[in-house]
Amino acid sequence: MADPILEVQDIHCGYDGVPVIHGISLEVTPGELVAIVGANGAGKTTTMKTIAGLMHPFSGSIHFEGRDISRMKAHETIRLGVSYVPEGRRLFSKLTIQENLELGAFTKNDRREIGQSLEQVFELFPKLYDRRTQVAETMSGGEQQMVAIARGLMSSPRLLLLDELSLGLMPSLVEKVMEAVISINRTGVTVLLVEQMVQEALEIADRGYVIQTGKIVQQGTARELLDSPEVRKAYMGM
Amino acid sequence: MATFLQVAFDGLLNGLLYALVAAGLSLIWGVMDVINFAHGEFLMIAMYFSYWLGFIWKIDPIISSVAGGAFVFIVGALTYRLVIRRTIGKSAMSALLATFGLSMLIKNICLNRFSPNFRLLQDTLLGGKTFNLAGIIIPVPQLVIGLVALALLFVVYRLVKKTRLGWAIQATAMDKEAAELMGINTERIYLLVFGLGGACVGIAGGLLPSYLAVHPEVGALFSLIAFVCVAMGGFGSIPGALLASLLIGLVEAFAGFYIAPVFKYVAVFGLYLVVVMVRPRGLFGW
Ligand SMILES: Nc1ncnc2c1ncn2[C@@H]1O[C@H](COP(=O)(O)OP(=O)(O)OP(=O)(O)O)[C@@H](O)[C@H]1O
Ligand SMILES: [Mg+2]
Numbered sequence: 001m002a003d004p005i006l007e008v009q010d011i012h013c014g015y016d017g018v019p020v021i022h023g024i025s026l027e028v029t030p031g032e033l034v035a036i037v038g039a040n041g042a043g044k045t046t047t048m049k050t051i052a053g054l055m056h057p058f059s060g061s062i063h064f065e066g067r068d069i070s071r072m073k074a075h076e077t078i079r080l081g082v083s084y085v086p087e088g089r090r091l092f093s094k095l096t097i098q099e100n101l102e103l104g105a106f107t108k109n110d111r112r113e114i115g116q117s118l119e120q121v122f123e124l125f126p127k128l129y130d131r132r133t134q135v136a137e138t139m140s141g142g143e144q145q146m147v148a149i150a151r152g153l154m155s156s157p158r159l160l161l162l163d164e165l166s167l168g169l170m171p172s173l174v175e176k177v178m179e180a181v182i183s184i185n186r187t188g189v190t191v192l193l194v195e196q197m198v199q200e201a202l203e204i205a206d207r208g209y210v211i212q213t214g215k216i217v218q219q220g221t222a223r224e225l226l227d228s229p230e231v232r233k234a235y236m237g238m
Numbered sequence: 239m240a241t242f243l244q245v246a247f248d249g250l251l252n253g254l255l256y257a258l259v260a261a262g263l264s265l266i267w268g269v270m271d272v273i274n275f276a277h278g279e280f281l282m283i284a285m286y287f288s289y290w291l292g293f294i295w296k297i298d299p300i301i302s303s304v305a306g307g308a309f310v311f312i313v314g315a316l317t318y319r320l321v322i323r324r325t326i327g328k329s330a331m332s333a334l335l336a337t338f339g340l341s342m343l344i345k346n347i348c349l350n351r352f353s354p355n356f357r358l359l360q361d362t363l364l365g366g367k368t369f370n371l372a373g374i375i376i377p378v379p380q381l382v383i384g385l386v387a388l389a390l391l392f393v394v395y396r397l398v399k400k401t402r403l404g405w406a407i408q409a410t411a412m413d414k415e416a417a418e419l420m421g422i423n424t425e426r427i428y429l430l431v432f433g434l435g436g437a438c439v440g441i442a443g444g445l446l447p448s449y450l451a452v453h454p455e456v457g458a459l460f461s462l463i464a465f466v467c468v469a470m471g472g473f474g475s476i477p478g479a480l481l482a483s484l485l486i487g488l489v490e491a492f493a494g495f496y497i498a499p500v501f502k503y504v505a506v507f508g509l510y511l512v513v514v515m516v517r518p519r520g521l522f523g524w
Binding site: 052053054073074075078079083084086090091092093094095099102103104106107151155 | 421424
């Protein structure tokens with residue numbers, strides 16, 4: 001197997017000194033699409049925030065492309081190629097789509113490069129091109145999610161972290177968004193995805209991790225997890 | 239009629255000065271939710287800075303204002319680093335009390351070093367000059383400050399609305415964590431915003447000593463009026479602060495002239511009370 005692009009080793013982290021993640025380890029190899037699934041409050045977002053650098057582990061380490069990023073801040077990790085699309089979209093509500101996207105490319109200084117990234121995301125989401133002068137807060141939930149993904153791509157990341165894309169979307173839109181994730185992954189971007197919609201996530205993923213109260217309780221290929229009776233019973237109501 | 243126009247014009251010029259002071263306060267509030275109580279003292283620092291440069295080395299306030307802008311930019315940035323940064327994420331009260339303490343400190347240092355005397359620069363390029371425009375007497379120093387204020391407000395407004403750095407400032411104001419995720423170093427944005435807020439009053443303060451006397455209490459009134467302008471205009475809105483400042487300048491001038499000079503602040507704060515009662519979020523508040 002190739003060297004992992006992301007290697008999380010036994011991290012413990014939490015809020016105000018109270019741990020909510022109790023020793024999580026995971027690995028993602030270049031080009032993979034990996035899903036982390038689990039119930040509300042399992043610690044999925046906390047894990048993602050810690051990888052992105054919005055918070056730091058109490059112990060354990062995180063390596064990206066062989067480099068220790070455990071102590072780096074979010075505005076530093078994105079310069080290395082880690083982009084996090086946060087839970088709840090978190091668009092800059094009073095700014096236009098175009099301005100939101102430009103901020104996604106804040107790490108780039110070359111106008112031409114920014115133009116190319118814009119073209120790429122407009123190709124992925126043609127609808128956004130027509131809406132580029134619209135203020136973010138006036139868009140529908142589905143459109144906002146597309147902007148959030150597009151904004152996350154503007155820095156041309158090598159690792160894209162996607163948190164709960166399905167939140168608040170109707171099933172047909174969830175499918176569309178998942179398709180977009182597949183096509184992003186096909187362009188060579190490694191994807192680590194967090195979802196409560198376990199089935200939908202595992203259907204597009206190569207591998208998956210199941211997390212429960214801050215620990216990984218199961219892992220394997222997406223197929224294995226989809227077929228696992230425990231997973232089916234706990235998360236798919238079957 | 240001529241008197242009426244004269245009073246109105248004087249009021250508007252004063253209003254522009256208030257707008258420049260208020261713009262810095264508004265910018266800091268809009269981005270960081272911090273009310274800088276020491277804002278007026280920043281103005282005073284620039285006034286003393288300009289006064290002493292003029293008194294000792296005969297440097298004209300026009301030049302001192304540029305140096306004053308740079309100097310108070312640094313004062314603002316240092317204030318952020320040493321004081322404000324420690325209060326971020328704590329209750330809004332802690333930043334308020336911290337800057338209140340800072341204002342006391344600066345005022346008393348000036349009182350101790352420079353005495354309570356009123357100091358006015360003599361023989362400046364602009365000082366005392368006036369010209370007559372269709373019957374209205376226009377004081378040159380005030381006019382220059384007014385024009386500088388307008389130009390600076392325009393520059394700051396454009397910077398915030400139309401440049402990438404400005405979007406980064408707005409993004410930091412709207413969602414700090416999301417801004418970090420874009421690669422924006424929000425610490426540096428805060429530092430810059432505090433510096434910019436300082437630079438606005440620094441430039442204004444640098445120009446002032448050619449017609450307004452410096453003394454250790456001069457900042458307090460400006461702090462208060464700037465706060466009223468910002469609250470009346472709608473916190474964080476630069477156009478709102480401009481409009482409110484012009485209104486306050488006018489009310490102050492008319493009340494001072496047609497009623498009685500001692501009455502002008504009664505009118506100003508009366509107007510403030512009325513506006514915030516009718517529109518609690520200010521004229522341009524969201
Ligand atoms: N800002 C915070 N301060 C304190 N505790 C928090 C904070 N955010 C999350 N927690 C706690 O940490 C635990 C894990 O939360 P986390 O948001 O990581 O879960 P999640 O798996 O993403 O859940 P969801 O599916 O609801 O998004 C929860 O018990 C939660 O209450
Ligand atoms: Mg979550």
